[in-house]
Every structure is written in C-alpha cells, then in structure tokens.
Amino acid sequence: MDSFTQLQHLKPAEMRGRLTIQFSGEEGIDAGGLTREWYILLAREMFNPGNALFELSPSGDQSYQPFSNSSVNDHHLAYFKFIGRIVGKAVYDGHLMDAHFTRPFYKHMLGIPLNYEDMEAFDPDYHRNLAYMLEHPLAESGLDHLTMTATTMWFDVEETVDLVPDGANVPVTDENKLEYVNLVTAHKMTNAIKDQIGAFTEGFNDIVPHDVLAILNPSELELLISGTPEIDIEDLRAQTEYTGYTPASPQVRWFWDVVRDLNDEDRARLLMFCTGTSKVPLDGFKALQGISGPQRFQIHRAYGGGQRLCSAHTCFNQLDLPEYANKEELQERLLFAIREGSEGFGFG
Template identity: 55%
Template sequence: MVVSKPHVHRPSSTGSISSSPSVTTTTTTTTSGKSEDLLFLNFTDTHKKILNTLVRSNPNLLSGSFSLLVHNPRVLEFDNKRSYFYQKLATATVNDDNRYSAVTLNLNVRRQYVFEDSFHQFAGKSGAEIRHGKLNVKFYEEEGVDAGGVTREWFTVLSRQMFNPDYALFKPSAADKITYQPNPQSWANPDHLLYFKFVGRIIGKAICDQRLFDAYFTRSFYKHMLGRPVDYKDMEAVDPEYFKSLQWILDNDITDIVDETFSVHVDDFGQLRIVDLIPDGRNIPVTQENKVEYVRLVSEQRLTVAIQDQINAFLEGFHELVPKDLIQIMNEQEVELLISGLPDIDVDDWRNNTEYHGGYSSSCVQIQWFWRAVRAFDQEERAKLLQFVTGTSKVPLEGFSKLQGSGGYQKFQIHKDFSSNLRLPSAHTCFNQLDLPLYESYEVLRDQLLTAISECSTGFGFS
C-alpha cells in the first residue's frame, strides 16, 4: 500500500478577516485557536526527543505538567505511550468494581479444542470478572502447574486456533497471507458474533495482563479498533488487484470506458446478490464527475459495511476490558505492537535478503546510508519501518528470506524514486517495496525515513 505522499508544508496560520463584525470575531477566534494549536504542534515536534527523554525518566509527567502531550500522541514514542497506557489502565481497574480482584479464572481445556472450550468457559463471565481475574490454565490430561508458563502456552494455542478456517471467522489478506481480516461470510457459523465478542475479550485480556498475543490483523481492522475511518488505500492489503482497479479509476478519465454503477455484487456461497451503495445505486452509473465518491463508498462497503456486525461484536468484547478512549492514544502500527509485541529483528538477515531495483545496488551511497540508519534505529523504529514497508511487524520464523507478498514469497525490496529528493519515502506493502529518493546526505535520509514511518499512518502533515 502506498502509505506516504510528497511532503507538503503546513498551511500558514494567517487567516483573512471579514468586514462583518460578527464574522470578524468568529474568524479571529478560530484563527487564534488554530495558531495556538500550530505553535503547540511545532514546539512538540521540534523538541520531540528531549520531551520523550524527560517522560521516560519520569512517567508521571504525563499525568501532570506534560499531560497535553497525550493530545498530540504522534510526539510520544511507543514505550512512553505504553507506560502511560498501562498506568491509566491500572488506575481504571483500581477505580472499577474490584469484587473480582481475588478471583481465579480456572480453565480446563483440551489442547485440540482450546478455542471452543475457552469460549464456553468464558461465556458465563462478565467483563469485570475477566479483566480482574487471574488465569489458571490446565490442559486436559497434561501435567503441569500453571505458574505463568501454561497460561502463556494457552494464549499461543488460542491465537492459532481462532484463525482456523473451520470457524470461518477470519480470512487471510491477499497481500501477505499472514495478516487477517474478519470474514464477511462468517454468518455461515451461527455463533459467529458470539465468537467475535469472545476474540475481542481475549485480546483485551492479553493486553490487560501484558501478555503477547501472536495475532496480526490488516491495517484497516486496527483502524476499526481505534474508531478511525478507512479509505481506499487500505484495500490494497485486503485485495491488491481490486485496489489497482480503483487506483486506475481515480488516475484516468473513465468517460465511455468504465461501465459500473453505484452497487456491488456479493457472492454468498454461489448465490449472487446486488448491494446498493446509495439508494437505487444499481441504476446510477459511475461517471468522471462522481467517481471519487464511488471509490470511497465501494471501499467503505468492502472494508467496513460488509463486516460491520463482526466489528461491532469484536469491539463489544474488547471494550469490556480496554477503555475506548485509552486505546485511541495509539495509532494503527502501535496497536499491533501493543498486542503482539516488538519483534526481534536481525538486521544482517534483513540486509542479506533485500533486493535492489531501478538503478540501486548494495554499493550505492543511499543504500549504505539506509542500512546505517536501520542499525542506528532502536527496536521500535525498526519495527515501524518493517510495518511501513510490509504492512506488519511480523518476521517469519524462517527469517526475511520467507517474507510473504501478494504472489507468495517476496523479499524486501528497495526501488530508486527518481521524482524528487524532497519527497518522503513511500511504500507498496503487497510487494514489500520501499521507494527511496536520492537523498543527498545521511542526515536527510535518516530524518525523512523517520518522518515517514512515524507520521504517515496518522495522517499528520500530509495531503
């Protein structure tokens, strides 16, 4: 997915003043507010490193004099957000009804049926019981006292079984086969919405207990967890070919070429039905004038509307344990890291399994600078770079030689971007491809790369 665009300067805070007294007051106030917001953003951006260092040394600052930083979460680095998140989660738990604080959640499950057995044993429990209760897991007919290791194994087995196609809950993305999206046909399983609520609870419990959960979702699904809108670019991770057709429609004059209407055909196990995107959409043609609205609506239909019930059920369970406003300090990348953890990335293996195209080679100075920057990055920055280019921070067990793309195994690629060295790096996640401009110094390359991986998923400062 192309996740960054040419860098553009933020608009000037200077506003025009109307001759009307009433309008003048409103405009001046609005302009003043925007100016203050801009000053705050510029200040925190400029001093991002020192602010994070201060917060790291004294996390309580975020609950005191530095609390405004929470309102500009792109400035906070992930480790500081995570510390703040768990601090507030603990406070919410203490203030909650703690009748269940000493409750033990005893689970006796069959290893081959962990998902079903756990689902049934959780079904009669409230969100508060699950949030406060201490898990004590026993695998049927297996020895072992749960001092933490058995619970960890339970989370691992559960994360694998919930993607079992027999449950029809999730579908692997066409782009990489390792990230998942709710299956719009999950209704074939009569208990599917109860299962989605259970999955939301389990992921929420893993977060509350600070247990890593080996589950990776599409970027659009992480957006749904945060209550953020999706757009057509998110389609690339779900259906790369369909994304290409939408991009072509946007980039070209479709007059007398495209024969589409404001409707989509849905295949329900061999039964075709038409879904209107707008009232009577099947009789309204897509034209050059309305094509942008069509692309927006058809993307929304595929990524949101078609799985709205599944999303709602998941969020119902998830928000029983994790407050909605608290999780929203994260961006999509960071939600993945919160759930699944920071990967242990072997830079040598990464570099040895990278291909170069468009005139780049391993000896080019920009490539040397790139790997110098990657080695200088901390664990979080490397994970975000991997997410930026491949769509996920997950590294295959076999290493970077087994990275997945839309057509199977696809190594990490760096392509030369000839357009302008003022552009930010951009990425195509279904090809594991980074487009890297010809920057003129190491410092510029490193700064532009950090800007791209830190900001492009949040939508700040770009058009």
C-alpha cells in the same frame, strides 16, 4: 470451545482477574507458561480460516480480517465478542497474540475513519484498479458501464448490493466516481463486516476501554497486540543469563552460532520453546516476562551427558542445555527439540 463455554459469561472485571490454566491430561502447573500456551492455542483456533470467523487478507501479508460470511457459523457474533475479549485480556495481561490483523481492522478498533487509500493494505490489486480509475477517464479505462452497486459473494452465489438508493440505475460517471470509490471501499472494508467489527470491538473494550487506546495509532496498536515481527538474536544474547555455563563455554558459543544461522521460522520456534510465545515484547528482550514480572532469558547447564535433548521452563524463560560434545550434535538435538517438542507440559 472449552474456553468459550467457561469464560463467555464472566463479567469484564472477572475477565481482568488472574486465570489459571490446566490442560486435560497434562501434569503442568500454571506458573505462567501454561497461560502463554493457552493464548497460542486459542489464537491458532480463533484465526483458523476453517472455522469461518476470520480469513487471510488478499494482500498476502498473513494478516487477518473478519470473514464476511461468518454468519454460516452459528452464534458467530458471540464468538467475535469472545475473541475480542481474549485479545483484550492478552493486552491487559501483557501477553502477545500470535496473529496480525489488517491495517483497516486496527483503524476500526481505534474508531479511526477509513478512506479508499486503506484499501491498499486490504487488497493491493483492487486498490490499484481504483487508483487507475480515478486517474483516467472512465471511457478510456473501459469502466463506463459501472453503476452504483457492489457485488458480494455468499460462498459461490454472487449478490448485488446498492451503494446508493436504486444504485443499479445510477451510472458511475467521471463526476461521481470518487463517491463511488469511497462507497465501494467502505462496503468492502466496513459495511460487509460491520456486525463482526462491532461484536469484536465490544468484547475488546470490555477489557481495555477505548479511551485507553485513543492515544495509539494503528501501528502502535499492532505492536501492542502482536509484538515486533523480527527476532533480534544479538538483543536476545545481550539479555541472557547463565547458570553452570559462562558466555565463553564451548556449548554456549556453539549455541549462539547455531541460533544465528536459524531461519525466521526456527527462530520463532526456539523462542516459543523457551518462553511460551514466538513474539518479541515491544521494548525488546529486556522486557521478557516471567512468573513474577520481568525475567531475562536464561541458559542453564543440564547435567547427565549429551544424549539428552534440550528442555525448557517457559515460566522462567529458561533453556536447559546439555553438555554436547560438539556443535553438530548441539544443532541436531536443538532443532529436534524445538521442531518436535514445542508444545505440551509434563514432569520428567
């Protein structure tokens, strides 16, 4: 809400300018790292289903789509426009957002028409039912009672919506079932959230004009916004620089052994701890950004003994690695640092 209050009235040209972030009660100076954490924290709130703006797709792939009942949230369209601007600002500045949208939503952003096949990425079970309906006679599938209507839920209250004029009195037949399928999927993927889509897209295009995106397909737009989904440790290692250590140093060898064994969640935590984002740039780790442009991942020798935890400087993509006595000690302290100390900025 602080960010919304501060930024909602800025003109597009002002939003494209450089923002400097300061967190209340923290000492950190924004040389890039605080901005990256700001994007992370904003994404966490913007896509939090508890805020009734976005919801997780039924597909189970952890992708988001606008919540059709978001009007329960006062000024929800202003929030959608603001979120569109923030996502556009992240793209404009080369930051990655910690969120993935449904494939139909990316098509909406690009202005690409949807068809019923897009329902597969939106709700696979519902798509399967529609496909079965198209491939079999309605009487055989037990669907010969349908009419040209769709149901929507206003929380626990079911409402019926006509898909064509007087749709409740227009039966679905084998002759018009393709029309029904297209209309009902358009209702679910577009009409029920058209105001939210419009507000988000307006905000996004305030920062990134539509004609700039016209050359992209939905997959390319997803990569532009969210980065690649997998963290290639060997690519990260190949793009790493060392200060005070060499690639042959025992602590460095132990570090990479430990990192290779991390699960996907802890790999993302490590990347966030060191760089301020859990996503990988489109061109891999050679395209990591720092305070003044491209900045490779760095491991610096931290003096003072192995009692210290690892620390990081996200503005420089830098990990300070103490001289631990053995691999087990390094693993214990690294995991504690990335799991318990991945947020917040201060001087110490």
